[in-house]
Amino acid sequence: MDPGLQAAFRHVERLLMGDMAHPGLTLHELERLVGYPAKGSGPLSYTLPPSPELKGVQAVRLFYYPKDPALQLIVEVEEFSGRRHLRHFRWNGFTWEVPEGHKDLRATEELLGFQKVGEDYFLGFSREEARELAGALRRGEVPGAKYLLCPKCSARIFYAPGTNPVGVACPACGNPTLLFKTLSPGERKDPLEALAEEQKALRQALEELLAYLKRKLGP
Numbered sequence: 001m002d003p004g005l006q007a008a009f010r011h012v013e014r015l016l017m018g019d020m021a022h023p024g025l026t027l028h029e030l031e032r033l034v035g036y037p038a039k040g041s042g043p044l045s046y047t048l049p050p051s052p053e054l055k056g057v058q059a060v061r062l063f064y065y066p067k068d069p070a071l072q073l074i075v076e077v078e079e080f081s082g083r084r085h086l087r088h089f090r091w092n093g094f095t096w097e098v099p100e101g102h103k104d105l106r107a108t109e110e111l112l113g114f115q116k117v118g119e120d121y122f123l124g125f126s127r128e129e130a131r132e133l134a135g136a137l138r139r140g141e142v143p144g145a146k147y148l149l150c151p152k153c154s155a156r157i158f159y160a161p162g163t164n165p166v167g168v169a170c171p172a173c174g175n176p177t178l179l180f181k182t183l184s185p186g187e188r189k190d191p192l193e194a195l196a197e198e199q200k201a202l203r204q205a206l207e208e209l210l211a212y213l214k215r216k217l218g219p
C-alpha cells in the first residue's frame with residue numbers, strides 16, 4: 001500500500017481506537033464533531049483537519065449515520081488520484097467495531113461508490129437513501145426511474161441525479177458495457193415478492209380447478 005495512504009489509515013485507527021496515550025473517539029465526541037443533532041438527523045459528515053499524518057492523502061471524512069443501527073460510521077479516505085477507500089463501523093457501547101461482512105481498518109477495500117440493497121446497486125446515494133429507494137422500487141412506486149442494466153448478469157444499477165453514469169462498469173461482474181434503461185410502470189424485481197405472487201396465482205388456479213372438478217363430478 002502507498003505510504004501516504006498507510007499513514008492516513010494508521011492515523012484514523014489511532015483516532016477511533018485510541019492508543020497508549022489517548023483514548024479513542026467516543027460516539028458522543030463524534031456526534032459533537034459532525035454537529036448531531038443540531039444539524040439534522042443525518043447522515044452528517046466531518047472532514048478531518050490537515051495534519052502531518054494526512055499529508056499523503058487528499059482528505060479523510062467521517063460520515064455519521066445516527067439512524068442506522070448496523071452501520072453508524074463510515075470513514076472515507078480519498079487519495080490524490082480521487083480513489084476512495086471506505087471503512088464501516090458500528091458503536092457497540094464502548095468502542096467502534098467493524099460490522100460483520102466488512103473488512104478491518106487496514107484491509108484494502110476498493111470503493112466504487114455503490115450501495116448494494118437486495119439485488120440492486122445504487123450509485124451516488126447514501127446508504128439510507130439507497131434503502132429508501134429500494135423499498136419504493138419494491139413497492140412499484142418509482143416508474144420512470146433511470147438505471148443501468150448489465151446484459152451479462154442482469155444486475156440493475158440505479159444512479160443518483162448528480163452522478164455521471166457514463167463509463168460505469170457493472171459492480172457485480174465488471175462488465176463495462178451497460179444498457180441505459182428506464183423503469184416501466186409496474187415493473188418489480190423482488191424475487192420473494194414475485195415468488196409470493198406466483199404462489200398466490202398458483203393456489204387460485206388450483207382452487208378454480210378443484211371447484212370445476214367438484215361441479216363436474218359432483219360431491
Ligand SMILES: [Zn+2]
Nearest residue numbers: 150153170173
Ligand atoms: Zn454484470
